[in-house]
Amino acid sequence: MTKTYFKKDFLWGGAVAANQLEGAWMEDGKLPNITDVCVGISTNEPGLVWNNNTNKWEMKLDDKKTYLSHEGIDFYHRYKEDLKLMAGMGFKAFRTSIAWSRIFPKGDEDQPNMKGLKFYKDLFREMRRLGMEPVITLSHYETPLYLLTEYGGWGNRKMIGFWENYIRTVFNYYKDDVTYWLTFNEINNMYRRPVASAGILDIHPADTSDPLTIPDKIKWQAYCNLLIANAMTVKIGHEIDPSFKIGCMLSCSSVATYPYTCDPKDVWGALNLQRISNFYFGDPFCLGIIPGYVKRIWREVGYIPDLTDEEYDLIKKYTVDFFSFSYYRSGTYSKDVKNAFDTGGITGKDNPYLRYEAPEPWKWPVDPEGLRYTLNVLTDRYHLPLMIVENGIGLDETPDENHMINDDFRKLYIKEHLIQVNEAIQDGCDVMGYLYWGPIDIVSAGTGEMKKRYGFVYVDRHNDGTGTLERSKKASYDWYKEVISSNGEKIFED
Ligand code: BG6
16 A cells, blocks of 8 residues: 555545525525625626616626525535534534624624624534534635625725724634634635625726726735735734634635746746736735735836835734645646636646546646645745645536436546645645535535536535435545545555
8 A cells, every 4th residue: 555644633624615505695684795696706797786876886686697605505504414424524624614794794893793603603613513623714705795885895994994803703702613714715816806706896986887897906905905904814813812723725726827838938927827826915925025026016007005014014924824725727828828717727728738627518627736736836935834725626417316426537536636645745745634625515606506516415406596405425425534534545546
């Protein structure tokens, strides 16, 4: 048997996000967050219209669309059953997020919604009771909608105060239940998808038919506000409980952006893409440094940073305890094509050296070595413990006549990625854990559909909203259980 190097206390498990599975979108005092008005965050048509009387954006859902996330997989009411299924695989950790608008429905209230607080208290305690360490994202594309429509979201400095109130509340309330906290999910997507990913809205728009265009100056102000908020989270968290471990969470498929050729233009372009897709947030979060190329962009777009000396110091001093990230696939940079982008990361020209890709219709390329590369780049740059909090494969699956799904492709995908994680550990990377994305079928973040299934557990719900919501195990369920119980040795079988 080949030797594995996963630590004894390696955090094996899975990850989800409140907005993709809880449902109960307007229950027990909760109000909408930004993703509640989007059928997938990649949408070009968020449910927002300009009201000429109030001169504000407001929610307007499209009755021709199915907002599957509103019911999700009804985790809000079925979490005990679902956590039991996760514990059945031997999960050591389970990642989910707090929907900010369950705690502060509009976002600017002084007092929290006790029903929301209680829900997560019960949830986190149940995780612990079943032996799973909660890994909790403070904001996973879940900025309360009111904060966007009323204040413009993160482009407004007032957000820092609303955020402080929120994090103080949850840190104090859950300090006996949670040790691992993640600040903003994939916040580095701010640059390309500012509204849904980063909770930013232009409330004085030049074009009132277009809520998605955000002027550069607003984006960069949001960036500064988010850097302050992140540092403040680390500071306040450690004041409340010095044993808290507070990490950032970035989408790191873009770290593995390979130059398509050795043409210096491709090499330079790939580096630039890594910077502006990734390191522009990673460096301030982990090193306390705002990179020179960011300041160059500021000069070019005419943005004058609204940051005091104290705030620069805060960013410098309060860097994160660990680095968590998602990795789905690698990409290429070629000067000849314009790179596109979705929840899996950057897409450019097809990489002819990769052996396979996921089946239709999503066809994400599969590059396990890209994960080893990413872990090594992050280690060389930040020298921090790393937690993989998203890696997985979405497939279109239908149970066979025996009600079974034989998801061999999923097993292969995980096995090959874990083999590369094992290599990276030998390279010297300090890997804390592997949380598979979507261990139970949930609503897709990018497209808002159920058809794109990541789970070890199948959920009977479909794109048109029909289905019994019944849960059943796929073939990968018992396999992943063995991966965990063998502390990874299983990946070298077969
Ligand atoms: C990440 C997000 O970008 O990718 C998750 O953090 C998301 O929320 C995951 O679900 C996979 O993307 P998708 O679009 O396939 O759900």
